[in-house]
Amino acid sequence: xxAMPIALENVGIAVRDLDATIAFFADLGLTVLGRDEVxxxxxxxxxxxxxxxxxxxxxxxxxxxxxxxxxxxxHPEAIETEPTxxxxxxxxxxxxxxxxxxxxxxxxxxxxxxxxxxxxxxxxVYKLTYLRGPSGILVMLAQDLTKNPGI
Numbered sequence: 106x107x108a109m110p111i112a113l114e115n116v117g118i119a120v121r122d123l124d125a126t127i128a129f130f131a132d133l134g135l136t137v138l139g140r141d142e143v144x145x146x147x148x149x150x151x152x153x154x155x156x157x158x159x160x161x162x163x164x165x166x167x168x169x170x171x172x173x174x175x176x177x178x179x180h181p182e183a184i185e186t187e188p189t190x191x192x193x194x195x196x197x198x199x200x201x202x203x204x205x206x207x208x209x210x211x212x213x214x215x216x217x218x219x220x221x222x223x224x225x226x227x228x229x230v231y232k233l234t235y236l237r238g239p240s241g242i243l244v245m246l247a248q249d250l251t252k253n254p255g256i
Contacts, residue, residue, distance in 0.1 A: 115163065115172035116199055118242055123160050123177035126239040129216045130173065133201065133209060135164040138172070142179075156180045166201070173199065188241030191221075198235065198243035206232045206248040213238070213246075226250075 120126040127137060144158035158180040164173045177183070189197065203209040206224060213219070213236055220234040227233060233247040 115174045117174040117176065118199070118240075119183060120175050120177055120240040120242070121183065122239065123162060123175055125216075126175050126242075127162050127164065129213070129218065129239050130164050130175075132212045132216065133203075134167055135173065136167070138163045138165050144180075154181060171201075188237060189243055191235060191243065198245050200245035200247065203246050203248055204252075206234070206246055209246050209248075210234070210236070213244075218244070 118126075131137060140160070140162045142158070142160050144156075148157040148159075149155055159176040159178045161174060161176045164175065165171065189195070191197070201209075210220065210224070216239065218236050218238050220236050222234075224232055224234045230250055231247050232250060233245060235243055235245050238244040
């Protein structure tokens with residue numbers, strides 16, 4: 106059987122505050138490709154929710170390979186859940202490679218987002234951490250020490 110061509114389009118994340126979440130990811134270096142408000146029969150059918158109405162934004166990483174689609178529900182009302190824990194089954198985290206993890210953490214801190222525990226050093230190859238971003242999103246930041254040994 107021949108493999109069907111497939112490409113990852115984006116990772117979708119429902120958020121409490123679209124503008125605050127855009128600001129967080131934009132400060133980390135992502136670019137807003139577009140914003141829109143979606144509703145109507147097509148949106149109900151695609152998503153599987155009656156009366157689906159949301160504000161959305163698509164952001165892209167500087168290398169052009171990674172995209173996030175953020176959505177803030179207007180209707181139906183968003184359902185609050187407990188923040189995901191690292192060992193829970195299901196959607197887990199979004200991960201980014203960064204040139205300077207300390208600079209990225211300083212940016213995240215300006216948004217009130219801090220590492221869950223600290224910054225780990227994996228065998229001198231990576232410095233990495235998990236932090237809680239806007240709306241409780243788990244975000245992993247990793248700096249490849251083999252590419253940036255002077256940092």
